[in-house]
Each structure stands twice: as C-alpha cells, then as structure tokens.
Amino acid sequence: MKRVHVLEFEDLDWFPGWLRTCITNNIVIMARFLGVRHALSPLITTALQRSEARQVVDLGSGAGGVMPEVIQTVRTASGMEDVTLLLSDKFPDRPMIERLASEPQEGLRYLPDSVDATRLEAAPEGLKTMVNCFHHMRPNEARAILASAIEQRQPILIYEMGGHQTVPFILWLLTLPLGLTLVFLMAFVKSAFVRPVTPQQLIFTYLIPLIPLFYAWDGQASMPRIYSADDLDELLSGLEDSNYVWEKGYGQSRSGGKLGTYLMGSPKQECP
Ligand SMILES: C[S@@+](CC[C@H](N)C(=O)[O-])C[C@H]1O[C@@H](n2cnc3c(N)ncnc32)[C@H](O)[C@@H]1O
Incomplete structure (x- = not known):
C-alpha cells in the first residue's frame, strides 16, 4: 500500500477540543468553497436508494462539515423528504451540539457521546457516512470497518474531498x-x-x-x-461477499470535473 x-x-x-473545532470549522469553509455539496448529494441519494435506509449516520462529523447542507439537498429528491441526519464523532463537537440544542433543525441531531468509527457495529442503524474521515483510520482499522459493514449488512459511503489529487510521497x-x-x-x-x-x-x-x-x-x-483506488482494492481484497456490492469512483463538481473520491458499499436487497 x-x-x-x-x-x-x-x-x-x-489535542484541545476548542482547537479541533476551529480547525474543522475551516474544513467546512474549504468544502463549501469547492462545492462538495454538489459532489456528495447525488452519492448519498444513490446510497439511500440502494439500501432503502432513511437515516444517515455520519461518523467523524467534526463541526458538522457540509453534511447538514447535503441532507437538505437530498431531501428535495422524490421519496427522500423524510431522510434524517445523525452527526457523531469520536470527539463530539460541543459548540455544534449546543447550537443544535438552542436552534433545533428538523431531522438533524448530533450524538453527544463519543462514537468511534472503528466500532461500526455499535453505531446506530442507517447509512453510515465518513466524510474526510476515513484517512484517519490505519489500514487494519479501515479494513475492519469495511468488514463490519458487510457483516452487519449496513450501507456505507466513504468520501474524501482531496482524494482525486494523490501524488507520490516523495513529491509530497x-x-x-x-x-x-x-x-x-x-x-x-x-x-x-x-x-x-x-x-x-x-x-x-x-x-x-x-x-x-x-x-x-x-x-x-x-x-x-488518503486511500487511493488501489489501496481501497487492497483493503477489500478477501472481503468479497456475494450479498454486498462495492462501487468506487470520483465525485463530480458542479462544472463536471473530479471532486474527491468515494467508496460506496450496499447490501444487496433480498428478493421478496
Ligand atoms: C478532517 S475531520 C472531518 C470533519 C467533517 N467530516 C468534515 O468533513 O468537515 C476528521 C474528523 O474525524 C474524527 N475522527 C478521527 N478518528 C475518528 C474515529 N476513530 N471515530 C470517529 N471519528 C473520528 C475527528 O475527530 C475529526 O472530527
């Protein structure tokens, strides 16, 4: 790898929580500037349609990222009006939790307790999303998350906004x-x-x-x-399951260019 x-x-x-909050605030501004909402919304809509889940459980939400805006866009699609979003983090963002407590937004909650993405099986039911968070996982943790999604038959969408620009380490x-x-x-x-x-x-x-x-x-x-397409293949090697499908690719910006990479995992729907 x-x-x-x-x-x-x-x-x-x-690392101080307030400093982590300030840094993730800047990530949100970057994501807005790049237009990540336009790349992410269709991916989330597709993942929800494939899995029939109606709750999105975002892991590693930080200060929320662009997910609250993304869900607003997702809800404008037919049949998606009731989609809800649950934000969470290993280090929950206190200012965002307090803001949502004083100004509640319909269908949006932030779990106040720590949720570790490496314990995917303990996270609430729904489409798991990891936005700019999967690169925090070491390969053994990353592989365990993917294996857990398959085992628990949980849909998952992993997205990295910088993923399409990988360069050799020496050049970095x-x-x-x-x-x-x-x-x-x-x-x-x-x-x-x-x-x-x-x-x-x-x-x-x-x-x-x-x-x-x-x-x-x-x-x-x-x-x-950030895991490249080849790295993701390496992580998934040996995890093949005929009842679970993986798809990977690039997010698409408003102008049609590449914006980030994604890995989408969906359990195959059982025939009635
Ligand atoms: C780069 S920030 C991204 C935040 C947000 N998703 C965004 O796009 O703005 C990565 C986040 O992952 C969280 N994180 C790191 N390791 C984690 C883990 N094992 N479980 C859950 N969250 C984790 C960090 O606390 C941080 O908030």
Whole structure:
C-alpha cells in the first residue's frame, strides 16, 4: 500500500477540543468553497436508494462539515423528504451540539457521546457516512470497518474531498514547504468566513496563529494518508461477499470535473 500515515495533531487525545473545532470549522469553509455539496448529494441519494435506509449516520462529523447542507439537498429528491441526519464523532463537537440544542433543525441531531468509527457495529442503524474521515483510520482499522459493514449488512459511503489529487510521497515531501505556506496563508482567509465566529477563532488565527499552523499541518498530512483506488482494492481484497456490492469512483463538481473520491458499499436487497 502506497499510503503513508503521517501524524495529524487532530488524532491525539490531548489535542484541545476548542482547537479541533476551529480547525474543522475551516474544513467546512474549504468544502463549501469547492462545492462538495454538489459532489456528495447525488452519492448519498444513490446510497439511500440502494439500501432503502432513511437515516444517515455520519461518523467523524467534526463541526458538522457540509453534511447538514447535503441532507437538505437530498431531501428535495422524490421519496427522500423524510431522510434524517445523525452527526457523531469520536470527539463530539460541543459548540455544534449546543447550537443544535438552542436552534433545533428538523431531522438533524448530533450524538453527544463519543462514537468511534472503528466500532461500526455499535453505531446506530442507517447509512453510515465518513466524510474526510476515513484517512484517519490505519489500514487494519479501515479494513475492519469495511468488514463490519458487510457483516452487519449496513450501507456505507466513504468520501474524501482531496482524494482525486494523490501524488507520490516523495513529491509530497518535496513540495511540503510550499504546501504548508499556502495552506497556512489560506487559513487567514477561511477563518474570516466561519459562522458563527467565536473570539477563539479570531484570536488564534489573527493574533496567535495556532489555527493556521495546525490547519496547515493536518491538511498537508492528510494528503498521503488518503486511500487511493488501489489501496481501497487492497483493503477489500478477501472481503468479497456475494450479498454486498462495492462501487468506487470520483465525485463530480458542479462544472463536471473530479471532486474527491468515494467508496460506496450496499447490501444487496433480498428478493421478496
Ligand atoms: C478532517 S475531520 C472531518 C470533519 C467533517 N467530516 C468534515 O468533513 O468537515 C476528521 C474528523 O474525524 C474524527 N475522527 C478521527 N478518528 C475518528 C474515529 N476513530 N471515530 C470517529 N471519528 C473520528 C475527528 O475527530 C475529526 O472530527
């Protein structure tokens, strides 16, 4: 497998929750800017249609990502009006949980307890989604998640917004100083678009730039971690099951270009 599990600070148990929130806030802005909603909505609609699930259980939701917006789009499709979304994370995002408690949105909840994606069997029933989260899993964990989906006959959709741009590790290393600088600078722009914005987001972007620093490192470190199409085949090798189907491919941007990669797993529907 070509993938390299470079350290991401977000994964560390001691990493402060408020800093993780600020960083994932910036990921949401990036996803909006790229138009991830347009790539993800049709994939989720297809996964729901194939499985007949009506609840989406998002794992590794962070600050929610674009999933709440994606579900609004999904609900506009015929027969999808009642689809609900359950957000969750190993490190649940307290500000988002509090916001949803004070301003409830129909069909949208965030589980306050930690949900570990590596224990897929313990997650609530429904279509499991992992958006920009699967690269946090080491290969043994990633394979166990896929095996568990098959075993539990649970549909799953894995999506990585940066997945279509994989480069050899050596090239990643050589371009790292430039990549870090660009992403560091971009964080100053992104933090300005975070809503609702908190004093922490502003102070630790513009006065003490911890957010740009960690956002740049984790963003760059995630690139060599993303499973390529070949890596996914390697993970799935030996897990073949005649009652479960896998499909992988690229997300499609509004302009028709590639935007991210996906792996969709669906249990075959039983004949009546
Ligand atoms: C890069 S963020 C993506 C957040 C969000 N899905 C988005 O697209 O904006 C990755 C998220 O995965 C979460 N995560 C990491 N390991 C996890 C695990 N084993 N189980 C559940 N969530 C996990 C992190 O806490 C973090 O919020």
